[in-house]
Amino acid sequence: MIHLILGNPKDIHVSHLTEALKERDSIVFHLNSRLLPVKLKAAWNSQIQNCYFTLTDGYKLRIEDIHSIFLRRISDPCVPSLGNSKQERIAFDDSMTTLRVILKSSPAFWVNNWEVSYRIHEEKPLQLVSAKKIGIKVPVTITTNDPEEVSKFAESNQKVIFKPVCGGAWTQTLTSYHLEPARLNLALKISPVTFQEYIPGTNIRTYVIDKSVYSAEVKSESVDFRKDKSCELIPFDLPDNICQQSLSIAKELGLVWTAIDWRLTPDNEYVFLEANSNPLFLYFERKTGFPITNELVTLLTKKY
Structure with a gap:
């Protein structure tokens, strides 16, 4: 039984799960999407049996042979520097789309599905x-880059926390320091933020x-x-x-x-x-x- 783990094999969760699967007599391959397109080859064909990845050790992994896929992390492909941002963007989009098309053509069972995870x-x-x-009960929450909305939200809730809209930084308590108009305006011109009543x-x-x-x-x-x-x-x-x-x-x-x-x-x-x-x-x-x-x-x- 062949399993594919999406992520860096040096990730401790990836290596741990790999060993656990091997103890069940499974064959495990890793796909680090950051290696596409320089070190990782990929091919899609309308005949699904001809879709594959050629891994860094030269092994050709056909997607129809994969029983299950564990999504630990999908990193952005690392395209070569071309000295032209438009061409680099096209190369990146083509690499990511190729990756997505091949993986989504696989009949394998996903944990979890790429689209859902995203x-x-x-x-x-x-x-x-x-x-x-x-x-199910949830906290009162707003996501905004409008300072007026933030001020009104802070006034209507005894204690407020804030965090990035899609993650990547710690949750913090909203204080008068953050609400100082010049500071708040500057922060919200960088990006919207999620504000939530503290539970x-x-x-x-x-x-x-x-x-x-x-x-x-x-x-x-x-x-x-x-x-x-x-x-x-x-x-x-x-x-x-x-x-x-x-x-x-x-x-x-x-x-x-x-x-x-x-x-x-x-x-x-x-x-x-x-x-x-x-x-x-x-x-x-x-x-x-x-x-x-x-x-x-x-x-x-x-x-x-």
């Missing part, structure tokens, strides 16, 4: 719309793998627990109805593998914050003992 990661505010649609309570992280649900309480005083190296992870019994909501969120977003962040309020109410379509899991697994790796391998080697 939408979930790059268009994070829409997650809240999807969750709210199926009856007091406890962080709960829930992993969904197919039909399995694993949760832990994240003990941290930080607004963004990801930067708190001293945070504790304690296995947590999620109520049955919230387990079902977790499965419903994954289904609504089109994910078979995700990490969901909740806030459990002092009133014992669960508020959905976001779902990650490409979550890190090794630290969580080590601290909780939950069989995340085994669940992922079972999902990837399942007969479809």
Whole structure:
């Protein structure tokens, strides 16, 4: 059984999952899209059996032979410097489109689907719309580069946090320093920002793998627990109805593998914050003992 992991083989999650799959007598290949088009060859043909990647070791991997694809990361192709930005843009677009066309022609089972992963990661505010649609409580949130909207939002909420629209930086608390008009105007001329009512309570992280649900309480005083190296992870019994909501969120977003962040309020109410379509899991697994790796391998080697 052949599996393809999209990502850099030096990534610890990639190497870990590779070894786990090999223990199940699987054959694993890696595709680092950053190597296209200089070190990675690709060919698409309307006869699907003739679509392939020629990997850096010379092996020709036909897409019809791949049983499952695990999407860890798709990096931008690295095109040669041509001294002409327009030509470089065309070369980049052609490389990315070729990559996308070949991979999407594959009959393999994806964890997770490329289009879904992109939408979930790059268009994070829409997650809240999807969750709210199926009856799940979400924080009041705006995404804007209009200073007036930010000021009104700050006045109408006791405490506000802000973060990048599609990720890449820490969540912070909005303060009078950030609201100073000249500073706010300058920041919002660079890009829109997502602002959200602060939800007091406890962080709960829930992993969904197919039909399995694993949760832990994240003990941290930080607004963004990801930067708190001293945070504790304690296995947590999620109520049955919230387990079902977790499965419903994954289904609504089109994910078979995700990490969901909740806030459990002092009133014992669960508020959905976001779902990650490409979550890190090794630290969580080590601290909780939950069989995340085994669940992922079972999902990837399942007969479809």
